[in-house]
Amino acid sequence: MKIPNEIKMGGHTITVTIRRLEDNHGYFDAEKLQIHIDSASPESIQNETFIHEVIEAACFFAEIALPHPNIQSLGLLMAQAICDNQTKETA
Numbered sequence: 001m002k003i004p005n006e007i008k009m010g011g012h013t014i015t016v017t018i019r020r021l022e023d024n025h026g027y028f029d030a031e032k033l034q035i036h037i038d039s040a041s042p043e044s045i046q047n048e049t050f051i052h053e054v055i056e057a058a059c060f061f062a063e064i065a066l067p068h069p070n071i072q073s074l075g076l077l078m079a080q081a082i083c084d085n086q087t088k089e090t091a
């Protein structure tokens with residue numbers, strides 16, 4: 001999966017930065033509308049983290065207080081569904 005430099009969600013632009021993080025694989029900064037992903041993480045972890053943080057952002061905008069294990073499970077499933085399935089050939 002190619003992680004985008006920014007995403008639009010609910011009329012807002014969230015920037016996505018891949019850089020060295022010391023403490024975690026990534027996080028969503030709701031105040032600055034930024035997603036940060038650790039550049040040292042393996043590619044599969046970066047992909048999963050990106051999807052995880054997109055779900056965190058969606059929960060923020062929708063004011064949905066999902067328990068973090070639910071966000072983690074959704075992130076794993078969504079990342080696998082997006083990353084492990086081929087794009088259909090268009091005729």
Ligand SMILES: [Zn+2]
Pocket residue numbers: 052056068071
């Ligand atoms: Zn999280």
